[in-house]
Amino acid sequence: MKPSAISEAGEAAAAPAWARAVGMFPPSDRILSTILARQAERYGDRVLLVSGETRWTYAQTAAIAAASAQTLVDAGIKPGDRVALMCSNRPEFLQVFLGCAWLGAIVVPINTALRGFQLSHIFRNSQPSLLVVEAPFLAAIDTVEAGVELPSQVWMIGTAAETGSAKISPVPLPALGDQAAASLVRPGDTVAILYTSGTTGPAKGVCCPQAQLFWWGIYSARALGIREGDVLFTTLPLFHTNALNAFYQAVLNGCTYVLEPKFSASGFWAAARRHNATVGYLLGAMASMLLAQPQTGDDRSHRLRVALGGGVPPQIHAPFFARFGVPLVDGYGSTETNFVFAGAIPSDRPGTMGYLADGIEARIVDADDAELPVGQAGELLLRAKEPFAFATGYFGMPEKTVEAWRNLWFHSGDRVVRDPDGHYRFIDRMKDSIRRRGENVSSWEVEQAIQFHPAVAACAIYPLPSELGEDEVAVAILLEPGQSLAPVDIIRHCEGRIAYFAVPRYVRIVKEMPLTENGKIKKGVLRDAGVTTDIWDREAAGVKVRRL
Structure with a gap:
């Protein structure tokens, strides 16, 4: 072998697993059947999936x-x-x-x-x-x-x-x-339709092409520093993007994918130890819930090297690392896009979105899609450089697809600012949606369900801050003349009509709604008022949502 060939072979072997995967699978091969067949030839009897008592090589x-x-x-x-x-x-x-x-x-x-x-x-x-x-x-x-x-x-x-x-x-x-x-x-063929919460309408079915999930596996592995042979440990639900693309992270990088039935704050670390997990996935309130558990002598008795920490409040990072020895990786992505922002390991500015990932373009724009200067907040627009690294649209909703991808950029609906040092910071949502315990809640869908109650004349769903990070669902209700309503009645009315996680925690009966000149409810006024003295708190009242 020529010295140059030896050098090239050595460089390839030293490259991260994700970088080798990009070279192994050229654009036309970024489909799951080819990926599985080729990795089966390479890894054979290595364990890929662990789920309960099930093991798949x-x-x-x-x-x-x-x-x-x-x-x-x-x-x-x-x-x-x-x-x-x-x-x-x-x-x-x-x-x-x-x-x-x-x-x-x-x-x-x-x-x-x-x-x-x-x-x-x-x-x-x-x-x-x-x-x-x-x-x-x-x-x-x-x-x-x-x-x-x-x-x-x-x-x-x-x-x-x-x-x-x-x-x-x-x-x-x-x-x-x-x-x-x-x-x-083909790489652009839709492999999954994942429904994401609507804002002014019902949920939209995101058309995820084969190659998008390939790039989820690559970009996530790059952000988390995944190595060949790692044990990827997730408790997140497979019907969402995160756990599904973690499978791609495993298969593309020669790792083992451990799928737990669900998240348990009391059982998380025992399961991580049992599986010798090296990479974990924690979103929003999950890290806070783990910190709230009683301290034990086993808090650092594990092999977890890093964990995704998207949406984890900034004040949680340091105590989490101090107690468990695990750095949380800041990041940002969506079902329509990919892992487009990622922080350093450990984070150099906890709570930010991190830096723009290679392979992605981003703009911060005003209401007319004109780019804004650094330091000024506006809507985040995104575009991928790789073919089919983003979703291709919304199933059966061409008008929503055109609206979201207008001017050939995906409009995130999130208000974001880019700082001079290159960090991006999430400010708030421009759209009317709520994030609770890792789930997107559509205000519109919850309002539609509550409006069916005969005593309700009008209602408005809005977010209030949660003690665990992210949001809690609150509802303001204007009653029909002559009607009365106990707050718990709204909870019982919602059970079985909407997802349990979307049932409001806070119920506020109001005498009048704050309205714009055009008669629209000013949700910002309700949100800014916070937890008022006349608001009813389901958790404080000890009322449990029944999962019918």
């Missing part, structure tokens, strides 16, 4: 994807068909997802907390050919509004209770058998 995962695709083919599912998936964190979720990606079908993950109006909208908008539902969520399907067409084919994961569902007749998830050949999928 790289080779087994590729085989499961191909066999899952064949079950879809046998059911008449074709490339481009939608497959709705309502399932918690368990291997069958990934089995269905991988089968769809291998075949070229489109998976539509559904938040398992959705009910009624919100759930109905997803079925109405996505029009799936197949529904795969975990048994505990069969009753949720019964909350779908009359007149909404459900798929004629329904597969069930797990064993149903005797009550089952009145609207669907599921059959068990088919056993895996023969393997399908990978379909001719």
